[in-house]
Amino acid sequence: MERQEQLQGIGCSRKRKEDPRFIQGKGLYVDDVKLPGMLCGEVVRSPFAHAKIVSINKEKALALPGVHAVITAEDLKPLGLHWMPTLAGDTQAVLADEKVCFQMQEVAMVIADDRYIAADAAELVEVEYEQLPALVDPHKAMDADAPIIREDLVGKDEAGQGKRTHNNHIFTWDVGDKDATDRAFESAEVTVREDILNPRVHPSPMETCGCVASFDKVNGSLTVHITSQAPHIVRTVVTLLSGIPESKVRIISPDIGGGFGNKVGIYPGYVCAIVSSIVLGRPVKWIESRIENISTTAFARDYHGVGELAADKDGRITALRFHALADHGAFNAHAQPTKWPAGLFSICTGSYDIPVAYARVDGVYTNKAPGGVAYRCSFRVTEAVYLIERMIDVLAQKLDIDKAEIRRRNFIQADQFPYQSALGWEYDSGNYAPALEKVLEACDYEGLRKEQTEKRANGELMGIGLCTFTEIVGAGPSKACDVLGVGMFDSCEIRVHPTGSAIARMGTITQGQGHETTYAQIIATELGLSSDDIQIEEGDTDTAPYGLGTYGSRSTPVGGAATAMAARTIRAKAQKIAAHLLEVSPEDIEWDVDRFHVKGNPDAVKTMKEVAWAAYNNVPEGMEMGLESVNYYDPPNFTYPFGIYLCVVDIDRHTGETSIRRFYALDDCGNRINPMIIEGQIHGGLNEAFAVAMGQLISFDEEGNLQGNTLMDYFIPTFVETPHWETDYTVTPSPHHPLGAKGVAESPHVGGIPCFSNAVVDAFAHKGVTHVDMPHTAFNVWKTIHELGLDS
Amino acid sequence: MAKTQVSFNLNGQDVDVLVEPRELLIHVLREQLQLTGSHIGCETSHCGACTVDVNGQSIKSCTMLAIQAQGATVMTVEGLAAGGELHPLQQAFMDEHGLQCGFCTPGMLVRGYRFLQENPNPSEEEIRSGMAGNLCRCTGYQNIIKSIQTAAAALNADTGSQAE
Numbered sequence: 001m002e003r004q005e006q007l008q009g010i011g012c013s014r015k016r017k018e019d020p021r022f023i024q025g026k027g028l029y030v031d032d033v034k035l036p037g038m039l040c041g042e043v044v045r046s047p048f049a050h051a052k053i054v055s056i057n058k059e060k061a062l063a064l065p066g067v068h069a070v071i072t073a074e075d076l077k078p079l080g081l082h083w084m085p086t087l088a089g090d091t092q093a094v095l096a097d098e099k100v101c102f103q104m105q106e107v108a109m110v111i112a113d114d115r116y117i118a119a120d121a122a123e124l125v126e127v128e129y130e131q132l133p134a135l136v137d138p139h140k141a142m143d144a145d146a147p148i149i150r151e152d153l154v155g156k157d158e159a160g161q162g163k164r165t166h167n168n169h170i171f172t173w174d175v176g177d178k179d180a181t182d183r184a185f186e187s188a189e190v191t192v193r194e195d196i197l198n199p200r201v202h203p204s205p206m207e208t209c210g211c212v213a214s215f216d217k218v219n220g221s222l223t224v225h226i227t228s229q230a231p232h233i234v235r236t237v238v239t240l241l242s243g244i245p246e247s248k249v250r251i252i253s254p255d256i257g258g259g260f261g262n263k264v265g266i267y268p269g270y271v272c273a274i275v276s277s278i279v280l281g282r283p284v285k286w287i288e289s290r291i292e293n294i295s296t297t298a299f300a301r302d303y304h305g306v307g308e309l310a311a312d313k314d315g316r317i318t319a320l321r322f323h324a325l326a327d328h329g330a331f332n333a334h335a336q337p338t339k340w341p342a343g344l345f346s347i348c349t350g351s352y353d354i355p356v357a358y359a360r361v362d363g364v365y366t367n368k369a370p371g372g373v374a375y376r377c378s379f380r381v382t383e384a385v386y387l388i389e390r391m392i393d394v395l396a397q398k399l400d401i402d403k404a405e406i407r408r409r410n411f412i413q414a415d416q417f418p419y420q421s422a423l424g425w426e427y428d429s430g431n432y433a434p435a436l437e438k439v440l441e442a443c444d445y446e447g448l449r450k451e452q453t454e455k456r457a458n459g460e461l462m463g464i465g466l467c468t469f470t471e472i473v474g475a476g477p478s479k480a481c482d483v484l485g486v487g488m489f490d491s492c493e494i495r496v497h498p499t500g501s502a503i504a505r506m507g508t509i510t511q512g513q514g515h516e517t518t519y520a521q522i523i524a525t526e527l528g529l530s531s532d533d534i535q536i537e538e539g540d541t542d543t544a545p546y547g548l549g550t551y552g553s554r555s556t557p558v559g560g561a562a563t564a565m566a567a568r569t570i571r572a573k574a575q576k577i578a579a580h581l582l583e584v585s586p587e588d589i590e591w592d593v594d595r596f597h598v599k600g601n602p603d604a605v606k607t608m609k610e611v612a613w614a615a616y617n618n619v620p621e622g623m624e625m626g627l628e629s630v631n632y633y634d635p636p637n638f639t640y641p642f643g644i645y646l647c648v649v650d651i652d653r654h655t656g657e658t659s660i661r662r663f664y665a666l667d668d669c670g671n672r673i674n675p676m677i678i679e680g681q682i683h684g685g686l687n688e689a690f691a692v693a694m695g696q697l698i699s700f701d702e703e704g705n706l707q708g709n710t711l712m713d714y715f716i717p718t719f720v721e722t723p724h725w726e727t728d729y730t731v732t733p734s735p736h737h738p739l740g741a742k743g744v745a746e747s748p749h750v751g752g753i754p755c756f757s758n759a760v761v762d763a764f765a766h767k768g769v770t771h772v773d774m775p776h777t778a779f780n781v782w783k784t785i786h787e788l789g790l791d792s
Numbered sequence: 793m794a795k796t797q798v799s800f801n802l803n804g805q806d807v808d809v810l811v812e813p814r815e816l817l818i819h820v821l822r823e824q825l826q827l828t829g830s831h832i833g834c835e836t837s838h839c840g841a842c843t844v845d846v847n848g849q850s851i852k853s854c855t856m857l858a859i860q861a862q863g864a865t866v867m868t869v870e871g872l873a874a875g876g877e878l879h880p881l882q883q884a885f886m887d888e889h890g891l892q893c894g895f896c897t898p899g900m901l902v903r904g905y906r907f908l909q910e911n912p913n914p915s916e917e918e919i920r921s922g923m924a925g926n927l928c929r930c931t932g933y934q935n936i937i938k939s940i941q942t943a944a945a946a947l948n949a950d951t952g953s954q955a956e
Contacts, residue, residue, distance in 0.1 A: 015886055015887065015889075016886070016889065018894070019885070019886040019891060019894075020886070021894075022891055022894030022897050023869075023878070023882040023885050023886055023891065023894075023897060023901065024829070024869065024870070024872075024873060024878075024882065025827065025828070025829020025830070025868065025869035025870045025898045026829070027829075027894050027895075028828075029828075029831065029895065031822075031828075031831070031832065032822075032828035034823070034826075115819070116812070116814065116815070204929065205893070205895075205929055206831075206833045206839060206841055206893065206895040206896050206927065206928070206929050206930075207831070207833065207893070207895045208833075255893075255894065256893065257831070257833075257893050257894070257895030258892075258893040258895060258929050258930055260929065287832075289835055290833065290834040290835055290836065290839075291835075511893055512892035512893030512894070512930045513892070514892070676889050677889070679889075680889045680892060680930075680931060680935055681892075682932075683931055683932030683933075683934050683935065684892060684929070684930045684931050684932045685932075686932055687929075687931075687932035687933065688929065710834070710836050710838070711834045711836060711838035711839060711927070712836060712838060716838075716839075716927050716929065718924045718925075718927060719919070719920040719921070719923045719924045719926075719933045719936075719937070720920050720921060720924045722920075722932060722933050722934075724934065725932055725934055
């Protein structure tokens with residue numbers, strides 16, 4: 001036991017190994033990189049959402065002392081780099097090619113000695129525009145007279161995601177048995193239908209996006225420090241675009257100041273900085289401002305949904321039919337496994353045993369920034385979970401069944417796992433019903449409902465929100481998931497040094513999740529070495545094995561599995577060495593925390609440290625020296641974490657202000673590697689859910705002008721608004737993961753958003769309100785109050 | 793553009809820099825003086841990642857000109873640890889898991905340092921309002937609050953033992 005504790009391995013809340021540098025200001029983020037002779041890039045952006053470019057005059061900018069270049073699409077054309085591929089099979093203008101399609105679109109990049117001169121010069125670039133009518137409302141995108149946004153696609157009947165039927169149509173994707181679903185709706189005892197919006201929002205990590213590109217003309221090699229959640233894919237894309245072999249492209253994701261999906265894609269600023277460095281032969285830094293970040297790089301959501309459920313009179317759901325109109329902006333830069341135009345939206349049957357279902361998503365272009373990314377969620381899982389978790393409440397209200405009770409009646413039962421969902425997924429494990437009861441008891445649900453009844457009688461507004469969600473994370477089996485043709489495996493390489501410390505490198509990249517700590521804990525337990533002595537490195541494509549990166553909660557499900565498997569290969573070799581040292585056969589050896597001993601003879605012992613030393617000087621005949629392994633793990637399935645959340649709100653019926661009285665989150669992510677880190681991830685995800693549900697919105701006027709793109713306007717909760725979080729857990733291991741673990745960090749965002757909305761709507765349920773769109777700002781809530789006459 | 797000499801005390805040492813009048817303090821700290829602990833998160837004084845301590849006040853250095861620091865005493869996160877010892881706030885952030893990606897952390901620490909001098913015994917509500925100028929996207933704030941409470945207790949214990 002004592003030896004186990006000394007390892008600080010799986011299951012312990014050890015302190016984070018990455019913290020000492022961060023608390024002393026010694027982190028290395030991209031903007032901290034300063035190379036000799038480095039220049040700065042500044043992007044010239046469009047003031048209009050839709051306009052022809054009549055002319056660009058660079059003369060005044062170029063005349064400014066300290067300016068080295070002004071690049072436009074015309075300069076990139078000879079290199080074939082004025083357009084670039086997106087992860088979704090579309091192409092995106094690197095710099096606007098004859099027209100601009102969204103406000104703040106990249107038109108030119110100025111390269112200058114420093115950021116001040118670059119900013120001055122950007123002001124001096126003269127661009128003449130001829131404004132075109134803008135298309136802002138996705139519901140009007142496919143109208144006969146809708147403005148054509150993408151002239152480059154006119155006459156093309158597909159944009160990388162199957163057949164399209166209109167100039168502004170990107171794709172139609174559907175799944176499920178439509179006919180059987182329609183029949184189930186026709187014969188249903190009860191049906192409900194609701195229009196449900198997931199508005200356009202932005203992940204806004206504290207660090208914006210940027211890069212430092214450095215091309216060495218002598219060696220023909222390119223090094224890029226970049227804010228990327230997927231450095232290896234960036235390297236492949238850079239090679240495909242530039243023709244520089246991958247062996248001469250080095251992508252480094254150093255410390256990343258939060259990602260939340262914002263740093264998955266490849267952005268025009270990166271491409272321009274790289275091209276500028278190649279042309280000028282000097283390092284070029286491009287760091288976006290917060291305004292540029294909110295305006296251009298990677299919005300999320302903008303899913304205009306219609307949810308329908310069919311049920312019997314007891315509230316048992318008999319069919320589900322969901323549709324979403326997806327606004328992808330001017331270019332389809334959706335972050336997704338390439339074959340999934342609507343991501344994993346088909347997880348929308350949720351935690352419920354629904355016999356038949358049909359889901360369809362139509363993607364359209366509008367004059368807005370391109371996207372969308374998975375903002376702290378697995379691809380489109382937030383949108384899917386929001387729909388089902390709102391709709392089950394709508395059904396409960398229609399049938400006057402309690403919102404906890406209707407969930408009990410529809411849950412997939414523990415003995416149904418592995419569970420085949422109507423839309424094609426195999427849920428690995430779950431145990432929903434007892435977890436729900438645990439939360440209801442912890443929060444005295446009955447007491448809360450009683451209190452609510454009393455409050456309602458006094459005209460007070462109190463809401464109780466429940467959310468009982470299932471996620472799908474850990475993309476994914478390579479037969480189902482790839483990015484630009486690269487399967488979505490992940491990797492780990494471990495090298496044990498002679499004196500028993502180790503270094504391990506992964507294809508994932510931490511952005512605050514604590515990989516340097518948790519991966520070390522996995523190896524500590526698997527190899528019996530102290531996690532203090534295990535160094536974890538990620539993000540440098542020259543040293544780390546190829547991997548697909550960190551997003552969609554895939555690090556523990558895929559990278560963590562690779563880590564365990566690589567460690568197990570090492571332990572198997574170590575067992576042979578131990579047997580050799582102890583002069584017995586390997587089958588006669590047993591593993592015991594940090595050492596091998598001979599079965600039946602606990603005194604005949606070789607510790608892992610002793611074995612590590614022997615691996616470099618005394619191995620069995622015919623065995624290679626050394627103690628290292630690399631594993632590329634292709635998961636057999638996704639993992640399906642779940643959670644049961646409860647939120648209590650009190651609403652001021654005069655101001656519309658919503659106060660979060662209580663938020664209780666029970667999460668089940670299977671076996672837990674570091675409970676302290678898990679709790680921290682849950683807190684953060686809940687806060688991002690709070691942000692989305694209660695205030696975040698990227699909105700536009702009719703001309704496509706973005707209404708608010710600074711932190712003055714865009715809501716990031718401060719200490720003051722943020723509620724207190726209560727956390728809890730159950731453990732239902734994943735049967736297919738080597739450690740029984742599942743992803744966790746996105747669950748609180750995915751499950752939190754509908755929980756807040758359900759609480760707010762519940763406050764008005766007795767007045768017949770079944771749905772109100774997010775965000776639930778005081779003004780929006782007040783409008784509901786006022787319409788119902790509750791403020792008089 | 794003509795440059796002006798600015799002299800101030802930075803983390804206990806006198807420094808002289810040549811700056812353009814329009815240069816922001818954060819840029820001078822990060823780029824000329826190579827102290828990259830303070831970060832730039834928003835350029836509009838909302839996020840607090842650039843918070844430094846100037847003459848005993850928490851200042852968002854993305855909206856202060858470097859020439860305004862003439863004669864000032866400036867402290868950044870790099871000046872918090874003294875004599876090889878972590879400041880109790882730094883230790884508490886590590887112990888209470890008060891940071892994740894680390895980007896907001898230097899600003900949080902420098903603000904927390906000043907806040908605990910303004911209010912050595914804060915309630916949770918007082919911490920929430922006293923720290924509201926610093927944003928974090930990772931932690932949901934709860935463990936930062938715990939960190940500040942833990943640091944307050946440690947600092948008060950220190951003061952107590954010194955008084956005895």
